[in-house]
Amino acid sequence: GENVEQHxxxxxxxxxxxxxxxxxxxxxxxxxxxxxxxxxxxxxxxIIDIRSNVGEKKDQRIAVTLNKTAKHFSLHITETxxxxxxxxxxxxxxxAGNMLTFGGGTRLMVKP
Amino acid sequence: DAGVxxxxxxxxKTRGQQVTLRCSPKSGHDTVSWYQQxxxxxxxxxxxxxxxxxxxxGNFPDRFSGHQFPNYSSELNVNALxxxxxxxxxxxxxxxxxxxxELFFGEGSRLTVx
Numbered sequence: 550g551e552n553v554e555q556h557x558x559x560x561x562x563x564x565x566x567x568x569x570x571x572x573x574x575x576x577x578x579x580x581x582x583x584x585x586x587x588x589x590x591x592x593x594x595x596i597i598d599i600r601s602n603v604g605e606k607k608d609q610r611i612a613v614t615l616n617k618t619a620k621h622f623s624l625h626i627t628e629t630x631x632x633x634x635x636x637x638x639x640x641x642x643x644x645a646g647n648m649l650t651f652g653g654g655t656r657l658m659v660k661p
Numbered sequence: 662d663a664g665v666x667x668x669x670x671x672x673x674k675t676r677g678q679q680v681t682l683r684c685s686p687k688s689g690h691d692t693v694s695w696y697q698q699x700x701x702x703x704x705x706x707x708x709x710x711x712x713x714x715x716x717x718x719g720n721f722p723d724r725f726s727g728h729q730f731p732n733y734s735s736e737l738n739v740n741a742l743x744x745x746x747x748x749x750x751x752x753x754x755x756x757x758x759x760x761x762x763e764l765f766f767g768e769g770s771r772l773t774v775x
Binding site: 581642647 | 665692694696701702703704705706709717719720751755760761762763764765766767768769
């Protein structure tokens with residue numbers, strides 16, 4: 550089955566700096582890669598996603614890049630703000646429906 | 662428009678007991694998936710229901726079972742509870758299971774097994 554590795558497990562940045570979180574996946578059939586943000590005690594919420602037919606997608610301060618050859622994808626957050634502090638999860642889904650395989654999560658701390 | 666609702670929000674059980682968790686999907690969604698999230702880890706897929714049938718299953722034992730009702734709501738049942746079953750159980754709904762797309766998660770049911 551699919552295996553998703555996520556790094557780093559914790560990331561601390563100063564407000565205004567950029568943050569990058571990286572994920573690798575094992576199943577070359579995976580074609581959908583979402584990123585979820587989970588605040589303490591809250592549900593995971595989708596912040597951005599990318600499909601295998603594009604290499605990059607941006608939404609204001611957030612961007613995701615995908616390298617299908619290397620089987621890795623990354624989340625980039627620019628101009629970080631304290632409210633960006635949360636746990637971020639990458640995930641992958643293949644042709645077997647939208648069952649998601651999640652990475653282990655990255656705890657992002659943005660220091661004011 | 663109500664999102665995904667789950668009940669109960671918290672519950673405590675003892676080893677060997679049985680538990681039932683409930684989920685109502687987001688309006689317009691017909692597919693319900695269940696995930697287990699242990700503390701400090703990413704969610705793990707348990708199973709998915711569509712048209713009242715289990716369509717996909719993750720690597721979970723038969724102690725975990727489910728059901729989907731005609732109104733698309735769903736239940737997750739866990740029998741013979743173990744300490745290791747303590748986790749946040751997340752329900753997620755979506756539309757058309759064959760097309761990968763956004764899953765909408767509920768706030769979860771936090772199960773503690775003593």
